[in-house]
Amino acid sequence: MHYRGRFAPSPTGELHAGSLVAALGSWLCARRAGGRWLVRVDDLDPPREVPGSARSILEALREHGLDADEPVLYQSQRETAYQAAFDRLRADGHVFACWCSRNDLAPHGGLHRDGRCITPPLDDRPPAWRLRVPDRTMRFEDRLQGPCRQALREEVGDVVIRRADDCWSYHLACVVDDAFQGVTEVVRGCDLLDSTPRQILLQELLDLPTPSYLHLPLALRADGGKLSKSTRDLPLDRADPLPALRQALRFLGIERPRGDSVSALLHHAVDDFDPQRIPRRYSAPWPTAYGVA
Structure with a gap:
């Protein structure tokens, strides 16, 4: 290519x-x-x-x-493309609804690592949607910085891919559009x-x-x-x-x-x-x- x-x-x-x-x-x-x-x-x-x-x-x-x-x-x-990617992740069980606030996550270092929401569902506001991040170390080779690695669950936690205000996350939109x-x-x-x-x-x-x-x-x-x-x-x-x-x-x-x-x-x-x-x-x-x- x-x-x-x-x-x-x-x-x-x-x-x-x-x-x-x-x-x-x-x-x-x-x-x-x-x-x-x-x-x-x-x-x-x-x-x-x-x-x-x-x-x-x-x-x-x-x-x-x-x-x-x-x-x-x-x-x-590009709303339609992001929605299609989200629907696939949801159908495959890779995302979950989350009502956790920053205060809720503060005792956990600000990260969400459970693969499920630790806050009871709230009727007064919509949830964010998080990606279930596996307990896995991701490695890749950067063409300038060299070998890179990251323990996903420990260092990143469950990533928000759709905010409670319906804005798509940078990460989801970025990978969908780079491929497109x-x-x-x-x-x-x-x-x-x-x-x-x-x-x-x-x-x-x-x-x-x-x-x-x-x-x-x-x-x-x-x-x-x-x-x-x-x-x-x-x-x-x-x-x-x-x-x-x-x-x-x-x-x-x-x-x-x-x-x-x-x-x-x-x-x-x-x-x-x-x-x-x-x-x-x-x-x-x-x-x-x-x-x-």
């Missing part, structure tokens, strides 16, 4: 340096492999969405030379590394293919915090994308980016890029001169 990669931002703010690193890393891996690069908008959580954010992110990607090879997929339009789009490799930040084992479990339960994974180091603020839309880090300078692009390329292991235009810079970057030269460290500071206050 030909290489197919993707970038999947959530519309909760402007594109920032950390998002640019993830987008550029996935774009470079796709271009280096001679494959296709897709963009998916993860707009499944309306309370967290910022009006106009999706449009702004897509415009910023284009201004930084990162054009998707196929039409953008919006998760808000034919994604062969997921390139994303290390903040999602520990999400991968539960997503591989869902892929197995739903008979979906498992892509390869490559988790990039995170771009951090000077104080060590993760760059994030939710913490309102300043967006990139869309009027002058070259400085941030050059810095992102250095961050991804290209020591001397070449080119005086966006197109030239990215053209040379494809030739100069080697995924094995990406630093394996989980985090690194992002200079304030390139888009972060």
Whole structure:
């Protein structure tokens, strides 16, 4: 199968340096492999969405030379697919209704490990739905971080896949859409590394293919915090994308980016890029001169 990669931002703010690193890393891996690069908008959580954010992110990607090879997929339009996956999990006995609150789970370290709800059903509110997570250690090989393992029940517990407000979980929607789009490799930040084992479990339960994974180091603020839309880090300078692009390329292991235009810079970057030269460290500071206050 030909290489197919993707970038999947959530519309909760402007594109920032950390998002640019993830987008550029996935774009470079796709271009280096001679494959296709897709963009998916993860707009499944309306309370967290910022009006106009999706449009702004897509415009910023284009201004930084990162054009998707196929039409953008919006998760808000994929309800039928998620419902079908949920119905299969439910028919196979892999999910259960749960009324447990955070306070109910606090004595258990905030995790649910029983495979059944420990709170009596409540008539005044609908339940969430959790995946019964087996007592199993999941192992996978990350293409940059190397061998990874996670004791699912001990470290994760029974995962919510549909919230009480009827919002689908990131994990269910992600695996359904990666399969639908034919994604062969997921390139994303290390903040999602520990999400991968539960997503591989869902892929197995739903008979979906498992892509390869490559988790990039995170771009951090000077104080060590993760760059994030939710913490309102300043967006990139869309009027002058070259400085941030050059810095992102250095961050991804290209020591001397070449080119005086966006197109030239990215053209040379494809030739100069080697995924094995990406630093394996989980985090690194992002200079304030390139888009972060």
